Amino acid sequence: MPEYQEVEVLRRASRGDQDAFGELYERYVDRIFNYVYYRTGNVHDAEDLTARVFYRALNHIQNYTDRGVPFSAWLYRIAHNLVANWHRDRSRRQEIPLSDAPTLHYKGAAPEVSLMVTQERESLLRLIRRLPAERQQLLILKFVEHLSNAEVGQIMGRSEGAVKSLYHRTLLALRDQVDETDLTEGD
Numbered sequence: 001m002p003e004y005q006e007v008e009v010l011r012r013a014s015r016g017d018q019d020a021f022g023e024l025y026e027r028y029v030d031r032i033f034n035y036v037y038y039r040t041g042n043v044h045d046a047e048d049l050t051a052r053v054f055y056r057a058l059n060h061i062q063n064y065t066d067r068g069v070p071f072s073a074w075l076y077r078i079a080h081n082l083v084a085n086w087h088r089d090r091s092r093r094q095e096i097p098l099s100d101a102p103t104l105h106y107k108g109a110a111p112e113v114s115l116m117v118t119q120e121r122e123s124l125l126r127l128i129r130r131l132p133a134e135r136q137q138l139l140i141l142k143f144v145e146h147l148s149n150a151e152v153g154q155i156m157g158r159s160e161g162a163v164k165s166l167y168h169r170t171l172l173a174l175r176d177q178v179d180e181t182d183l184t185e186g187d
Contacts (some may be wrong), residue, residue, distance in 0.1 A: 012072055014062045021061065025054055028072055031145055038140045039083045039133075041125060049086060053079045069154040076141075076155045084133055108131050127177045135170045142167065 012020035031055050056078050057064075064074055121136035128136060134156070141152045153163045 005138065006071060007066065010061075010064065010066070013062060016062075021058055024057075024071065028075055032075055034144050035076060035137075035140050036079055036083060038144050039129075039136055040086065041129065045086065049082050050080070051080055056082070072150070073155040073157060076137075080133070087133070123179065124178070127174065127181065130172070130177075131170065135166065135173075138163070138166055138170060144170065 006024075009020045009023050013024055014125055029050065033050045036053070037043065040049065043082070053075060057075060059074050063104045083100045102117060104138070128139060131139075137156065141155060147155070149160045149163045152158075153160045156163065158166070
């Protein structure tokens with residue numbers, strides 16, 4: 001949807017047009033879900049939090065003001081705040097549902113190879129989830145959403161140069177953590 005069309009859809013949605021909000025939902029739901037999923041690592045929680053993002057957006061869209069940044073930046077900020085609250089609540093009570101247990105899928109590779117790859121991926125995700133929320137957000141926006149530094153800067157409220165600097169420092173810190181950890185042993 002071109003920017004001029006999105007402005008019109010936003011105007012209609014802010015006046016209570018549910019079809020217009022539906023267009024915005026269809027455009028951004030997958031991106032917001034991916035962001036939330038990579039921050040939580042849990043499909044069920046990601047679905048729940050994504051629904052909350054759009055529920056909150058629907059209830060407050062009349063307060064949305066175009067300040068020269070994309071509408072998606074507003075949605076990502078709502079998602080970021082909800083995920084931060086989710087993490088804070090989870091830290092108070094630690095639960096590990098059975099549905100989060102790793103699932104191995106046979107795809108023709110030897111089972112031990114699949115197991116090692118899965119363990120390395122899970123270990124890397126654990127290391128990423130230990131990073132500060134801002135750095136997790138940066139990695140998701142860059143590697144999952146494939147956004148440019150300028151777009152990431154708009155969402156995070158930083159300059160493009162600050163995003164580049166944070167990106168560089170984050171990758172160096174992550175590399176140091178990987179060097180200190182044997183990813184096949186699961187921390």
